[in-house]
Amino acid sequence: MRIAVFGAGGYTGKLVLAELNRRDIDTVLVGRSTERLTEAASRAGLGTVPASVRQAAAEDHTVLVHAFRDCSAVINCAGPFVLSGGAVVRAALAAGCHYVDTSGEQRHLDRTFTAFGGPAEKAGVTVVPGTNDDGLPSDLLAHLVAERVGPVRELVIGLDVDSGDAMPSRGTIRSGLENIDTFTTGGLGYEEGRWHTDIAARSTALTFPGGAGPIPVAKFPLPAVVTVPRHVKARRVEGVANARLVAALAGLTPAVINAVPEGPPADSRRKARWMITVEALGEDGSHARGVIHGTDMQGTTALIAVESAHRLVADGAAAGVLAPSQAYVPADFLRFLGRYGVQWSVDGPGTAVGG
Template sequence: MKIAVFGANGYQGKLVVAELARRGIEAVLVGRDPVRLAQAAASVGLDDAEKRVATVDDHPGLVKALRGCGAVVNCAGPFTPSGAAVVRAAITGGSHYVDTAGEQLYIKGVFETFAAAAEAAGVTVVPATTDACLPADLLAHLLAARIGPLDELAGTHVIVGGGGPSRGSLRSVIETIESVRAGGLAYDDGAWRPGIPARRSAVTLPGEPGATPVARFPLPEVVTVPRHVAVRHMEGLAEAEMVERLNSPVPAEVVASLPEGPSEESRRGQRFTYVLDALGTDGRRARGVVRGADTYGTTAAIAAESACRLVAEPAKAGILAPAQAFDSLDFLEYLARRGIRWSIEEQQVG
């Protein structure tokens, strides 16, 4: 099995390459700079790994670079300006595709642009195979199975520690700052809509004595979950302090001078909590919770596992949400073995 990693020389890309190597999977490192690809391979102890040079503005060259690989993991953010080119090349070359995108409008665009082409080519495309979107998407599927059609679903993200974002994450925020400042899309009455006020200003996290202030945020699972869960309204929220920081991003000219990403020690000290609060149409309530450490390392494990699963057990061709491509319970149990805790609790009403 060969799996291509596009953007292999970046911070997230190197983590994915290392994760594939840990599993004994042959990774093909793809990027635009041969020197940086060689440095990336050396940094993860894979000097002899296959390296292929390609750019997003050379479609034939990119198709050639991805050809022969069972799947492609695209780690080259920001995805909004360049991700579609990699999706297109993967479909043309017959490789399944996953990515580490969190950019809400880009993910929505993949679903709307490439469905017919992917189906015709027999290729499965699963965007947003990340620490946040994939577990939340799978958990939402199980929540709906527990309490039936949903009147309302609210996703909340809280991340503590971690040493700060990578350069790629900062550039993604800059690229999508208008969406971030506007709070992103909500799903309401059958359509994704901007500008819908949040229904919550605070959320009480599990085990916490008080409520955490939250604000609207363009979470990727708001785009994926309504594709397989019957829900009337879904919104994305994040800790208000984090949203405020992201609303004033680091200037683009400063990003290049910053560390490539957080240290391994900082990542180990990071903690994330993702909560899904569901209200069924019959009035029942349930809460799903995902907790873990190291968002970047977790994303590497999720993206690598997703690519391997698509190659080993092909899903339906087309553009799929995680819960449409993978068995929700089985994948969450895999994550539990990696230290990612998850739970669903039905809550008493009245």
């Protein structure tokens, strides 16, 4: 098994390299700067074998395909994905590599499903976008919650984050700025078979476990709004987040990029906490709820991305562009995350489960 990391010289890319090294997986580093890639390989303990460091830009299709050619899968860590993600998917398909990425950008996910479903099937390749700290866990959890109520009338996915002093990485901020319109409008909602920005969220407050009571929430462009309706029969799916988080992201400016380091240090990351709730109302009035939470959002993203790519190579999945719950067994993947401190539970009709 050999896995390529595109954008390996960036903050998230380096965390992914460290996880690949921890698991002793053969790794190829791909990106614009040989110098940055070599430095990243050294920091991750991968050494500096010339064949494993390959210079290629997203816009140079031929060179990028050549860089991926002898790899089993590609992990794309280079945002903003709305600018270059499609080019990396296209190169992975041409090279015959499975593809995952760490994007949380709704527009990128939506474009990937629309543009590459047929080509990926034809190439015999599996593409799973959005394998990050909120996209994959919320998709898997939503699938398990929806199973409890059968046909779903409404499914609400909520996010709360306590980042403490762990500022987002520069790459995350750049992606946020490139997608600022989705934060100011709330992005896509899903209703009666269509995704559209004009679908407003109905939820204005949610109660997160451990909190003192309901907190204000606002419509938010969660990746799961794009992926969940592809495997859950639901009339309506909406994504919301703590209103304070929504306001903070909507207020991003370019000046912030120069005011933060490349990414938060490990001790700050470990203090940061994230929580996702999923509530489903069935057509028959039944109700189910799921909760998943953990720490270290960036580290969790690296763990999820590597495991996602590894499973595609080791276990296989249907060819095409898939949501996480279509590519992986939801409860099994969540139990894997449970070994690394991620806790989850599903309550509703039937027996409660979790890990």
